[in-house]
Amino acid sequence: MLFLDRADMDKRFRVLRQELVERPTSSELRGWSYEAPPTKPISTSLRFGVGELASRYCETLRDIYLRRILGVKPPPSFKMARGIAFHEVMKAALFDIKRFIYKDLSSGGKGLLASLLPRSESIGLDAVERAEAALGSRLGEEDRRLVASGCSNLYEFLVIQGAAALDRTLSKYPHAEPDSVVNAVVPLVSERKVDGSLVGLSSGASTKIPAGDFKNWVELGGVALSGYPDSIRTIRVYEHPTTNKWVVGFVGEVHFSLPKDLYSEKYAKVVDVLLRFGEYTNVGGGRSAGLGVIKYLSADQD
Numbered sequence: 001m002l003f004l005d006r007a008d009m010d011k012r013f014r015v016l017r018q019e020l021v022e023r024p025t026s027s028e029l030r031g032w033s034y035e036a037p038p039t040k041p042i043s044t045s046l047r048f049g050v051g052e053l054a055s056r057y058c059e060t061l062r063d064i065y066l067r068r069i070l071g072v073k074p075p076p077s078f079k080m081a082r083g084i085a086f087h088e089v090m091k092a093a094l095f096d097i098k099r100f101i102y103k104d105l106s107s108g109g110k111g112l113l114a115s116l117l118p119r120s121e122s123i124g125l126d127a128v129e130r131a132e133a134a135l136g137s138r139l140g141e142e143d144r145r146l147v148a149s150g151c152s153n154l155y156e157f158l159v160i161q162g163a164a165a166l167d168r169t170l171s172k173y174p175h176a177e178p179d180s181v182v183n184a185v186v187p188l189v190s191e192r193k194v195d196g197s198l199v200g201l202s203s204g205a206s207t208k209i210p211a212g213d214f215k216n217w218v219e220l221g222g223v224a225l226s227g228y229p230d231s232i233r234t235i236r237v238y239e240h241p242t243t244n245k246w247v248v249g250f251v252g253e254v255h256f257s258l259p260k261d262l263y264s265e266k267y268a269k270v271v272d273v274l275l276r277f278g279e280y281t282n283v284g285g286g287r288s289a290g291l292g293v294i295k296y297l298s299a300d301q302d
Helices: 006-022 050-054 062-068 078-135 141-172 178-185 213-222 265-281
Strands: 191-194 205-208 224-227 232-238 246-252 255-257
Touching: 006 265, 050 062, 078 141, 078 178, 141 178, 213 265
Parallel strands: none
Antiparallel strands: 191 205, 224 255, 232 246
């Protein structure tokens, strides 16, 4: 999720560059065309947040009128609280991992896990309190418990990812200094500040790391295994003929479906894009060694 190595990033950039060649963005829509319509902002005094324009759940834009003209604030919701709390957890996890590397690099990933995992519950509760303070409203007990549990799980997930990235980096650069290791292991920021004032956006706009809803939908059964018609064959791949290091994978055809009771057109499109992307990047572990090759066929191609 957050801890991408250089090889992964290079693969993704290659795909993005190819997409830009196939579907270039018109020059009139580029940020440097802010002095002329349609990019030129309609007002120099009123600047919008990215979420107000991108997260369009009200097609008439009346929500912007209510918020900006009438001063009506949306009531706090479970999703708002969870989103704020998750973001607080991401900031805490990245800060804690960086601090550990600077203080106790020699302990490696195992030491990082031992040091940070016990803090997950307190981190979760603290994130909920910060979200409630930001919203000016307290959650109900059940919602509070659910958000705190999700925050604790997210913190543990990030710490485990960080520990794996730390050990991977130390195995490649065993004599690296803490500052170099931090740069290789941890993303620089959990959100990047962007000045969007030239195109009518807030001068303090942020590009944040998405998390939560899509993952929850998948875990609830949004994507289901529906069969493997010609069976699959499990194989063991050895690192080298003279060593006893190996990984297990499978070869064969697998069918997946999107159950009607959980179907979401929005998430179905995400699944489609990710599977197509997986054809470029491979999936699972051992991708650098050529494992995880997939061929994706949608239902209309099958």
